[in-house]
Amino acid sequence: KFFGENPIYDEKNQPIAPAKWRFPGRGRVESQLRRAQGLLGQAEQTLNKLPIRGNQAMVVADIEDRKNEIDKALEYVTLYGKYVECEALYSVDNLLSLWDSLPEEDKEIFSFDPRSIDWYEYVYNIHLPTVITKGRVKTSPSKSSTKSRSSRLRNQVLDSRRQLAVFDLENTLIASNVVSSWSYLATKRLPKAERVKLVTKTLAQAPSMLALDRKDRSDFLRSFYRRYAEAPITQIDDDSFEMFSEMILTKSFPAAIRRVREHRALGHRTLLITGALDFVVKPLQPLFDDIISATLSHDGNTYTGQMKQVPPIGETRAAVLRRFAEENNYDLSEAVAYADSASDLPMLEAVGFPVAVNPEPKLAALANRRGWLIENFRPVAGSPSKLLPLGSRVRR
Known part of the structure; x- marks a missing residue:
């Protein structure tokens, strides 16, 4: 009755209706909760293996919230199961007998007669x-002007x-990755006939590349960037600028650029810190004050496919950020970092x-x-969504 007349409101500003008390037994309730716990755990494991992001990935966050509720x-x-499994009648006979045995002067001092209390x-x-x-708890709806x-x-x-504002690139600023960039440059x-053969071969290698990427991003980049071995520097630089206008811009997130x-x-x-190669992100220089990216060694004419240093990802990315902040006298507690992957946690936590x-x-x-x-x-509606983008053909 009380909570019907004085409702508590949930986070959606809806009154919480008092539920009718039902408790079918501790064993049954515990069994149902553990079954739900197992199903949610399986769902979480499955979703973590899927290539989903953004709003779709938030389903996992909701599942984690539900799991926490079930654990609680x-x-x-x-803790309380035994209390609701028994039926007990509590009597105050002894208390009343003690009260009746007191002299009047003690009753004036020690007033513990439960009959004197207006229990309502x-x-x-x-x-x-x-x-x-x-x-x-919230006992009234929040005002509509309250900010989320x-x-x-x-x-x-x-x-x-x-x-300082620090940004990752892939899936943070653009809906693309190192494989897409390489595919464009390699097929241009x-x-x-050779294009079809290369795309077919690359798609067949996708599962193994994804597995290596999830296991160790740094090892994946070192392995994948070997595909640039013997690529002409001048040609790659020229094609990268065309790739920027034909692919990267079309796959960018307007809200992120804003x-x-x-x-x-x-x-x-x-500051942009990315594991993408320098010639891929070079056209982005006007957007940022500074760019730190991966670089390949070369012999003056062609790339060797070997990286000059450890790519700035994971713990290395956080170390690069700390060094940058120290050299430029920035307080990282007043810095913002944008990233999309759990591998970026060291930078986000920094x-x-x-x-x-x-x-x-x-x-x-x-x-x-954590309340982040x-x-x-999102990219612009109608932007390209090919698994492997192909470079526009060079007219001869």
Whole structure:
């Protein structure tokens, strides 16, 4: 009755209706909870293996929330299960006998006669209101003007007091990856028959490449970049600029590009740290103050396919960021970092304001749990969605 007249509101501003008390038995409830726990665990494992991101990946975060709720429910079942499995009638006969045995002067001093208490007044006007107040629950709908958590976090990120804004590239600024870039450059000057052969071979290798990428991103890049061995430097540089306009721009996230410009307008220094190769990201130089990328060694005319240094990813990316901040006198607690993958956690954890962009399932769940800002930037509607983009044919 009390909570029907004085409802508590949920996070969606809806009153929570008091449920009818049902408890079919501790064993049955525990069995149902453990079954649900197992099913959610299987669903989480399956989703973590799928190449999903952004809003789709947030399903994993929701599953994790449900798992936490079930874990808490199981704790309560274990703790209080025995209390609800028994029927007990509590008597105050002994208390009343003790009260009746007291002399009148003691009754004046020690007033513990339960019959003297207005229990309705106590429960409805004292006890339950106090529980609600101390529990800090929401007893009225939030005003429509109240900003969402995302809005509050976004305002913190886009605060003029921030000093440095750091961005990843793939799936953070553009819906592309190192394989797509290589595919474009590798096919641009090939005849049609050779193009088909190369694409077919690459698609067949996709599962093994994905497995290596998930196991160790650095090893994957070292292995994959060997495909650039003997590639002419001048040709690659020229084709990369064409790739920028034909592929990278069309796969970019307009909201992400705007975000970079917003940071620059606020006076924040913008830095791109990526495992992509320098000639791929060179056309992005006007957008950023600084770019740190992977580089290949060369003999003056052609690339060797060997990397000059460890690619800036994972722990290395965080180390590169710390060195950059130290050399330029930036406080990382006032820095913002944008990234999409759990492998970027070292960089995200190094700054005061981490932002998960189009996050993969693991990062989505972690960002949701830690209360980080989550952004879902999307490409322009109708942008190319080929598995392996092909370079435009060079007219001879």
